Structure formats: C-alpha cells, structure tokens
Amino acid sequence: MTVTQSEAVANGAIATRARPAAERTCAAPSVHPRPAGRDRYTISEVAEHTGLSAHTLRWYERIGLMPHVDRTHTGQRRFTNRDLDWLSLVTKLRLTGMPVADMVRYAELVRVGESTFSERERLLTAHREDVRRRIAELQSTLDILDYKIDIYADARRASERF
Amino acid sequence: MTVTQSEAVANGAIATRARPAAERTCAAPSVHPRPAGRDRYTISEVAEHTGLSAHTLRWYERIGLMPHVDRTHTGQRRFTNRDLDWLSLVTKLRLTGMPVADMVRYAELVRVGESTFSERERLLTAHREDVRRRIAELQSTLDILDYKIDIYADARRASERF
DNA sequence: CGCTTGCTTGGAGTGCACTCCAACTCTCTA
DNA sequence: TAGAGAGTTGGAGTGCACTCCAAGCAAGCG
Numbered sequence: 001m002t003v004t005q006s007e008a009v010a011n012g013a014i015a016t017r018a019r020p021a022a023e024r025t026c027a028a029p030s031v032h033p034r035p036a037g038r039d040r041y042t043i044s045e046v047a048e049h050t051g052l053s054a055h056t057l058r059w060y061e062r063i064g065l066m067p068h069v070d071r072t073h074t075g076q077r078r079f080t081n082r083d084l085d086w087l088s089l090v091t092k093l094r095l096t097g098m099p100v101a102d103m104v105r106y107a108e109l110v111r112v113g114e115s116t117f118s119e120r121e122r123l124l125t126a127h128r129e130d131v132r133r134r135i136a137e138l139q140s141t142l143d144i145l146d147y148k149i150d151i152y153a154d155a156r157r158a159s160e161r162f
Numbered sequence: 163m164t165v166t167q168s169e170a171v172a173n174g175a176i177a178t179r180a181r182p183a184a185e186r187t188c189a190a191p192s193v194h195p196r197p198a199g200r201d202r203y204t205i206s207e208v209a210e211h212t213g214l215s216a217h218t219l220r221w222y223e224r225i226g227l228m229p230h231v232d233r234t235h236t237g238q239r240r241f242t243n244r245d246l247d248w249l250s251l252v253t254k255l256r257l258t259g260m261p262v263a264d265m266v267r268y269a270e271l272v273r274v275g276e277s278t279f280s281e282r283e284r285l286l287t288a289h290r291e292d293v294r295r296r297i298a299e300l301q302s303t304l305d306i307l308d309y310k311i312d313i314y315a316d317a318r319r320a321s322e323r324f
Numbered sequence: 325c326g327c328t329t330g331c332t333t334g335g336a337g338t339g340c341a342c343t344c345c346a347a348c349t350c351t352c353t354a
Numbered sequence: 355t356a357g358a359g360a361g362t363t364g365g366a367g368t369g370c371a372c373t374c375c376a377a378g379c380a381a382g383c384g
Contacts, residue, residue, distance in 0.1 A: 042360080058362085076350075096300055124314070131300050135300050145286055145290040153283060205331075220332090236332090237379090
C-alpha cells in the first residue's frame with residue numbers, strides 16, 4: 001500500500017545513471033497531479049495523493065514528522081501544498097529506508113530554522129552514504145540473481161529440447 | 163549488527179554498473195576467509211563468520227530456512243561449508259529485502275529437488291524485478307539528496323566567506 | 325570437585341512502522 | 355431534520371524479524 005508511489009518511479013526501468021541536474025527537482029513529480037489553485041486538502045485527499053493512509057498521516061503528525069498542520073474551526077485538518085511537498089520528501093526518504101526517528105530529527109531541525117543548516121547537511125550526507133551503500137549491495141545481489149536464474153533457465157531450456 | 167557484511171560490500175563505492183560476468187560468483191567472497199580443510203563449525207564460529215547472531219541462526223533453523231544441520235552426539239550443531247554457502251545466499255537476499263517467508267518458500271523448494279526448478283526460477287525472477295525497482299528508487303532519491311545537500315553546502319560556503 | 329564457557333530448548337520480549345478500534349463530532353445531501 | 359459519510363482522539367493491536375531469557379546439559383581446566 002505504501003509502495004504505490006515507488007511503482008511509478010520504477011517505470012523508467014533500471015536507469016541507474018545520475019540524471020542531469022536540470023532534471024532534478026525538489027518536489028518529485030507525483031502520480032496524481034495537484035489541482036491548481038487549491039491549497040486546502042482534507043486528510044483523505046492527501047491520503048489519495050500521497051499513497052499514505054489517513055492513519056499514517058495522523059500518526060506522522062503525532063510523532064512530530066509534520067510541520068504544524070492547519071485546522072478548520074471545527075478541528076479538521078486542512079493540508080497545504082507545502083505539506084504535500086514535505087510529504088513527498090518524506091515518502092522518498094522512507095522508501096530509501098531512512099528510519100522514522102531520523103526523519104523526525106530532520107523535521108525538528110527544519111522547525112528550528114536556518115541555524116541548523118549544517119546539521120541538516122550532515123544528516124542528509126550520512127543518509128546519502130547509506131543509500132550509495134545500499135545501491136552497491138543491491139547491484140551485487142543482482143549479479144548473484146542473474147547467475148542463479150541463468151542456471152535454472154538453462155535447465156529448463158535443456159528439458160524443453162526433448 | 164546484521165549489516166556487518168554489507169559494509170564490506172560497499173567498499174567499492176558507487177559501482178552501480180553491472181560487473182562483467184567473469185567476476186560473478188555464487189558464494190560471495192566473505193569477510194572472514196574459511197579455514198581450509200575444515201567442514202564442521204560450531205554455531206558461534208558460524209555467527210562470527212556470517213555476521214548473524216547465534217540466536218538468529220537457531221531461529222532460521224526453527225522456521226525452516228536452513229537445510230538440515232548436523233549435530234554432535236550430544237546435540238550440538240555442526241555447520242558445514244555447504245551450510246555456509248547457503249547462509250551466504252540467504253544473507254544476500256535478506257540484505258536486499260526479500261521477506262523471510264519468501265526465503266523459507268525457496269528453501270522448501272530446494273529441499274524438494276529438481277522438480278521445482280521452474281518455480282525457483284520464477285521466485286528469483288520476481289525478486290530480481292523487485293531489486294531493480296529498488297535500485298531505480300534509490301537512484302532517484304540520490305538525486306534529491308544531492309540537490310538538497312548542495313543547497314545546504316552552498317549556504318555554508320556563503321556564510322564561511324566572511 | 326567446582327568453576328567457567330559454550331551449547332541446548334521453548335517461549336516471551338523488543339523495536340519499528342504502521343494499522344485499527346471505539347466512541348465521538350462534524351458536514352453534506354435529500 | 356434525519357441519516358450517511360468523513361473527520362477526530364488516545365490507546366490498543368499487528369506483523370515482521372529478530373533478540374533475549376531461564377533453566378539446564380556437556381566439556382575442559384586447576
């Protein structure tokens with residue numbers, strides 16, 4: 001369920017090389033385009049948009065992973081485009097296995113303001129190293145999988161020849 | 163703790179491109195070289211060797227993730243080189259996020275014998291797709307991280323100039 | 325012989341990241 | 355104004371993958 005977004009991401013197949021800088025954006029292009037001119041979304045709209053459940057969105061807020069979310073006079077949440085941008089970063093980081101605790105830490109730093117730039121840089125740099133490690137790891141497993149699958153495929157082809 | 167092995171893997175930095183086939187081996191070169199001529203290891207030796215805890219090794223056996231492990235006359239486990247090979251595959255698959263349940267399924271198929279080749283092929287192929295998806299995902303997050311880190315680094319350099 | 329070290333077991337406990345529940349309020353449409 | 359449907363809360367429950375515990379056995383050493 002949480003993985004919905006990743007499938008869209010993967011459509012570009014194995015594109016492992018870094019894309020040119022011009023193509024990089026902060027808020028990743030999302031599956032459900034944002035209705036223009038709106039800036040107040042209900043929790044279920046955001047759930048639909050991000051692929052996260054309403055439960056999870058409330059939980060994220062409870063644990064301090066969201067900046068302050070607006071409320072109507074009766075206490076219902078109204079998310080803004082800024083919130084969607086933030087969630088898009090958060091889901092990205094989540095998909096790459098950053099622990100929720102680390103993301104909460106990052107969110108706290110963002111709340112504090114510019115004085116935390118260098119610590120934020122450190123945090124993200126550490127995570128980037130982690131992601132690079134994981135890519136290398138996955139790549140090496142891919143080689144093993146190729147090898148094993150080849151063996152099974154060869155066996156199948158051999159048995160099909162008769 | 164379980165990640166010990168991955169760090170060795172990552173030493174080759176970002177090497178995301180597929181390596182030549184000649185370099186691919188089934189049993190990955192391990193951190194602790196196997197003492198030659200031995201073929202009976204205690205659980206703690208195997209723990210040391212694989213980076214898994216003795217607890218985890220016992221648990222793997224309990225849930226059916228290990229082929230039958232030899233015992234001494236007093237009931238202590240003695241692992242063989244074959245077991246180490248198997249564990250090296252298992253840890254690889256684990257590090258790439260294959261669920262334990264799927265690995266148990268695979269282990270069952272291996273136990274049954276050659277008649278399950280095609281299903282094993284299917285299982286591994288599905289996982290390979292998964293791994294490819296994940297690599298693409300990680301890569302796209304890497305781009306976002308680069309972008310964000312650049313911003314923080316620029317801010318830092320700007321403030322350092324005075 | 326006593327002590328330490330290492331192994332055995334089933335079952336209970338842990339940490340993470342949700343996920344759901346009960347009981348309630350609010351909004352909207354007929 | 356009634357009723358459906360969507361929202362609210364704190365707290366409990368779930369699933370995964372370990373991780374630990376208690377109680378006990380076995381081998382080696384001084």
